[in-house]
Amino acid sequence: MSVFCGIGVCQACVVDGERPCLSRRSGAVGSDPHALERQARLVVIGAGPAGLSAAIAAADAGLDVVVVDRGARPGGARRPAALIKRAEQHERIHLRLGVDVWRALPDRTLHLTDGAELRPAALILATGAYDRVVPFPGWELPGVITVGGAQAQLKQHGVPRGQRILVAGRGPLLQVAAAGLAAGGAHVVAVADGVPLRKWFGHWPVVARSPRRLLQAAWLRFLLLRHGLTLLPSHELIAADAAGGALRVTVGSSPKGLTKTFDVDLLAVGDGFTPQVELAIALGAATRIDPRDGSVVVVERDQRTTAPGVFVAGEAAGVGGADQAAAMGILAGLAAARHLGVEVQIPARLRRRVASLRRFADALHDVTRIDPGFTAGVADSTILCRCEGVTFGEARAAVADLGVDDPRSLKLVTRVGMGACQGRLCGGAAADLLGADPTPYQHRPVAVPVPLALFASGGHE
Numbered sequence: 001m002s003v004f005c006g007i008g009v010c011q012a013c014v015v016d017g018e019r020p021c022l023s024r025r026s027g028a029v030g031s032d033p034h035a036l037e038r039q040a041r042l043v044v045i046g047a048g049p050a051g052l053s054a055a056i057a058a059a060d061a062g063l064d065v066v067v068v069d070r071g072a073r074p075g076g077a078r079r080p081a082a083l084i085k086r087a088e089q090h091e092r093i094h095l096r097l098g099v100d101v102w103r104a105l106p107d108r109t110l111h112l113t114d115g116a117e118l119r120p121a122a123l124i125l126a127t128g129a130y131d132r133v134v135p136f137p138g139w140e141l142p143g144v145i146t147v148g149g150a151q152a153q154l155k156q157h158g159v160p161r162g163q164r165i166l167v168a169g170r171g172p173l174l175q176v177a178a179a180g181l182a183a184g185g186a187h188v189v190a191v192a193d194g195v196p197l198r199k200w201f202g203h204w205p206v207v208a209r210s211p212r213r214l215l216q217a218a219w220l221r222f223l224l225l226r227h228g229l230t231l232l233p234s235h236e237l238i239a240a241d242a243a244g245g246a247l248r249v250t251v252g253s254s255p256k257g258l259t260k261t262f263d264v265d266l267l268a269v270g271d272g273f274t275p276q277v278e279l280a281i282a283l284g285a286a287t288r289i290d291p292r293d294g295s296v297v298v299v300e301r302d303q304r305t306t307a308p309g310v311f312v313a314g315e316a317a318g319v320g321g322a323d324q325a326a327a328m329g330i331l332a333g334l335a336a337a338r339h340l341g342v343e344v345q346i347p348a349r350l351r352r353r354v355a356s357l358r359r360f361a362d363a364l365h366d367v368t369r370i371d372p373g374f375t376a377g378v379a380d381s382t383i384l385c386r387c388e389g390v391t392f393g394e395a396r397a398a399v400a401d402l403g404v405d406d407p408r409s410l411k412l413v414t415r416v417g418m419g420a421c422q423g424r425l426c427g428g429a430a431a432d433l434l435g436a437d438p439t440p441y442q443h444r445p446v447a448v449p450v451p452l453a454l455f456a457s458g459g460h461e
Helices: 033-039 049-060 081-089 147-157 173-183 197-208 211-226 278-282 322-339 348-368 392-402 407-414 427-434 452-456
Strands: 042-045 065-069 093-097 101-104 110-112 122-125 129-131 144-146 164-169 187-193 231-233 235-243 246-253 258-264 266-270 273-275 287-289 296-298 310-312 383-385
Touching: 042 049, 049 065, 049 081, 049 093, 049 122, 049 322, 081 093, 101 278, 122 322, 129 147, 144 147, 147 164, 147 173, 147 266, 164 173, 164 235, 164 246, 164 258, 173 187, 173 211, 173 266, 187 235, 187 258, 197 211, 197 348, 235 258, 246 266, 273 296, 310 322, 322 348, 383 392, 383 427, 392 407, 392 427, 407 427
Parallel strands: 042 065, 042 122, 065 093, 122 310, 144 266, 164 187, 164 266, 187 231
Antiparallel strands: 101 110, 129 273, 235 246, 246 258, 287 296
């Protein structure tokens, strides 16, 4: 089976009983659930840049903070060393690692996979995002993985030295992943980015006001050149085929109509990100559709959601990268502290920084956007739902012959979205095919796979 989703739900990446996207779950810090309940006036879900920044800001303001994260180590995909060190050494921050929230209720009751039940006075959601992939012929084949899955595999298990990898999709993360894989010993044959460089020209004023981003881009380009990587702008994925135990991948340039074929061991693909908003919806927070990429994001003001006592930071409020997530985290931590009665000032410069980072994120979204109707040209034979093996043709037949026009009906008739990933990977494409709201694919009363023992015991093992 191939490593695919990078978020621990698709189960396609099991290697020797362990999923590369998640470390083995053992030794959570502070393992007494009752002690945890006494500490949990403020809970932060997620220990990435947004979650750690929120926890540190609230703890510095004088609050005891519990941080819950499914990973065995804090930091998320980026693992920012300075933030991790501050959080681990802060006497008011209590890390609960290797633990998921599998159920959340509107009164802020949280059920954890270790059997604990929390009901904090305030809650900060920093649940991040996962890779989005536009389906193409062959995306279900072994060896086709997401960019996030490839990075997780590299960090947890490394990659075989000399393994041939093609990185393809849309957006700057492709180059970041390619540089990391090359540094890890892989032979990255090329980076095929479907975004033309000219699309950035209309956003030059915003880019010019972001010198740090320009320096990061220049440094990244230097790393790519140092590793001898070929960058193919305006080249989109056309298809992947099995070829003698490997993959034969075809990419094409839309303006010129030219195609290139690569024989590789691994295809790492990503077309942006899908915010994880399942818990926000379960808690009663309002959401909206981001017109820039069709994703569901949490409605917020100063990181405060419409659900009482619930705040959001990072990608769940709109994908924008680690810098934006960290700034949002600080703002959310201070806002939550103020909500809990702590006299704390929120600096105007912090709000200006968040606003500036959001402007850059808006530009990035516009450049890399996937317009509605993107599934119209996908062949009927192409797989729509990887978990259940449902093709686009079968889904279109359900629409044409049976009048299916919403995600629930499509699920009942074809099983699209009923597999292990619960529509996380196919939901966006299915909603586009239907011309429907993608929000139903984010409604998950049970947020993650859990043992039946948790149900039998009422949430307590």
